[in-house]
Amino acid sequence: MYKLLVIEDDVMMSDMLSMYMSGEGYEIKQAENGEQGLKLLEQFVPDVVLLDLMLPDWDGTELCIRMRQHSTVPIMIVSMKSEVSERVQALRAGADDYLCKPFSMHELSARVEALIRRARLMQPNAAGGQQEEAGQASEKEIKLDSERRLLLVRGTFVETTFSEFEIMKLFLTHPGKVFSREDLINAIRGFDSFVTDRAIDVHIVNLRRKVEKNPKEPHYIRTVWGVGYKYVTEVEATR
Structure with a gap:
């Protein structure tokens, strides 16, 4: 109950x-x-x-x-x-x-x-993420500070909007999974009732500016043409 x-x-x-x-x-x-x-x-x-x-x-x-x-x-x-x-x-x-x-x-x-449902979904994935981080030091380049709703990017705290944080949380808890724009819209719809495909693209552009070393050549947040976006871990990005 x-x-x-x-x-x-x-x-x-x-x-x-x-x-x-x-x-x-x-x-x-x-x-x-x-x-x-x-x-x-x-x-x-x-x-x-x-x-x-x-x-x-x-x-x-x-x-x-x-x-x-x-x-x-x-x-x-x-x-x-x-x-x-x-x-x-x-x-x-x-x-x-x-x-x-x-x-x-x-x-x-x-x-x-x-x-x-969202809270329960995040809990086991967060635990799994901690185990991965313990075995792969490179995973620590980008982390979430849930209490302060901040991103930790290469040792520096970066502020995000609500929608950016929710999208990044989804990416980090499901590395490698391809999310359609509709998936990402549903993840942030609680507040932003007017969010559109175009708004998602803008959020992605802003997130790349905050987490990528070169936003024009993203290593972490990849576009999957005709589908949407996915997050690639540091280990996978260097392969």
Whole structure:
């Protein structure tokens, strides 16, 4: 049974969310303010957090930053605020998805499932990646710092956008796998609802500038003509 933490000061909304998701098979804990939420994050260790941006004691974005300093748990913002600027702020604070009120409970459930699925998919691959790094020192040229959402490229931290980080995370956890543009769109669609094939190409260009020694002759992020892109490890790139 997956565990869900609801941080919401509107009792009626919190109860409604909890009742529905409990019916979907989740174990639920509720917090009516940020302080309670932080305590339950540590004690309850949820699989997903539903976080309202407007809390009596914390600004939701600041709370998201605080939570992200101590946990990699998927965080979904559930808020009345629908402005693009609010979504961007939440994204930069470390949130994984954003749902505007009012919303469909079916959509909420589907998005929560997607967050859990993505988190579970990354865990075993991340462990495998660490084993590979232990045996191949050259793999350490490019790594992810998930806590700070940064890339470590040849010993230097490089900032990325949300979409760039998610794409690079997908590449690094599945080296050699060819991803179509649609695959990459689906990986970042949580926030960027208007992402297109052209936007993916722009993200790839920007990532090459950040990780390649010569972006015009990429060794790591390769184009697979007619299909999409794949990430090639240092060992494979030198063969």
